[in-house]
Amino acid sequence: MMKIVDYPFEYEEQEEEGMYEHYRLTVDPGQSVMRIDKYLSNRIDNASRSRIQAAAEAGNILVNETPVKASYKIKPNDEIRIVMDYPRRELKIIPENIPLDIVFEDDQLIVLNKPAGLVVHPGHGNYSGTLVNALAWYYKDLPLFNSEDPRPGLVHRIDKDTSGLMVVAKTELAKNKLALQFFNKTTERRYQAMVWGTPKENEGIISGNIGRSLKNRQVFTVFPEEDYGKPAVTHYSVLKSIGYVSLVECRLETGRTHQIRVHMKYINHPLFNDSTYGGDKILRGTTFTKYKQFVQNCFKLLPRQALHAKTLGFVHPVTGEKMLFDSALPEDMATVIEKWENYIASRYE
Numbered sequence: 001m002m003k004i005v006d007y008p009f010e011y012e013e014q015e016e017e018g019m020y021e022h023y024r025l026t027v028d029p030g031q032s033v034m035r036i037d038k039y040l041s042n043r044i045d046n047a048s049r050s051r052i053q054a055a056a057e058a059g060n061i062l063v064n065e066t067p068v069k070a071s072y073k074i075k076p077n078d079e080i081r082i083v084m085d086y087p088r089r090e091l092k093i094i095p096e097n098i099p100l101d102i103v104f105e106d107d108q109l110i111v112l113n114k115p116a117g118l119v120v121h122p123g124h125g126n127y128s129g130t131l132v133n134a135l136a137w138y139y140k141d142l143p144l145f146n147s148e149d150p151r152p153g154l155v156h157r158i159d160k161d162t163s164g165l166m167v168v169a170k171t172e173l174a175k176n177k178l179a180l181q182f183f184n185k186t187t188e189r190r191y192q193a194m195v196w197g198t199p200k201e202n203e204g205i206i207s208g209n210i211g212r213s214l215k216n217r218q219v220f221t222v223f224p225e226e227d228y229g230k231p232a233v234t235h236y237s238v239l240k241s242i243g244y245v246s247l248v249e250c251r252l253e254t255g256r257t258h259q260i261r262v263h264m265k266y267i268n269h270p271l272f273n274d275s276t277y278g279g280d281k282i283l284r285g286t287t288f289t290k291y292k293q294f295v296q297n298c299f300k301l302l303p304r305q306a307l308h309a310k311t312l313g314f315v316h317p318v319t320g321e322k323m324l325f326d327s328a329l330p331e332d333m334a335t336v337i338e339k340w341e342n343y344i345a346s347r348y349e
Helices: 036-043 049-057 131-138 172-184 259-266 289-301 331-348
Strands: 009-013 020-026 061-063 079-085 102-105 109-114 163-169 188-196 203-207 209-212 220-223 233-242 245-252 307-315 322-326
Touching: 020 036, 036 049, 036 061, 036 079, 049 061, 049 079, 049 172, 079 172, 102 322, 163 172, 172 307, 188 259, 188 331, 203 259, 209 259, 220 259, 233 259, 233 331, 245 259, 289 331
Parallel strands: 163 307
Antiparallel strands: 009 020, 020 079, 061 079, 102 109, 109 163, 188 245, 188 307, 203 233, 209 220, 233 245, 307 322
16 A cells, blocks of 8 residues: 555555556545546546546546546545556557357456466466457457557456456446456355365355465465455355365455465365465375375376366446356366265275
């Protein structure tokens, strides 16, 4: 968070996931009457009036908690909140003909099933072969998907090696309205994960601030004292206990980086084959050679963390209709779960 001395001002770049920006401002008591779009464009870096006006059109500018138009005249002591899509970066996007698994599409948005192994947007070490490169090809005639925007239409993302459902906007209006839903945590997101062991409680809530580890900046960790990191809440329920592993459902209240993976490790049930958080070792089970070989075979069949974004719900940005999508577990996860079930069944027999 950043404070500006001249006037009360707060900036928050959300973990979900650097997709949009949130600003809070309090109008100075001596401020003269002025249109809010002009006022905000003068005070927020990289915020043109057109970008401010797009946020207003989507209902993303609130004054004293009430949405206002771009023409609203500010008054002294007004409390202003604004949510905007992330500003464009100087990075050339090359359209690439990468297949997309499209679940739903209309003139405002697309819902797709991202496969494991596909990076969502370009970044350090991944300048091509991403979902954004695929979208740039698929939507090369849409204004939103131009070569200068490395995150066109994105309002959330999931990890490279996590599979599952994502929604992508096709218009600026849809992008702003969807971003506000993710910011306000009104979307519904349910994941299924295979974890080591079985939690003592069939249902539970995991809470604790998540931030970068102070020992290793490449990973994240939980700070239970809440003196570092950002608040994170995950609801979990055990769907199936399969001997030394379990299939669990996780529902997110917040959207922190690696949230499910970090929270499940925090309660000593890391995701199966999650190499970043210790799940790529045999953490439960026997010492028999045959068992060790079985687990290693499962790791080969599922060479990633066992996590799938299964359910996604949101309100359509134009029609107001409640949209809810569900996807089947991908083949690698389904196959390994079946192998575990057969292995445990054979042991009991």
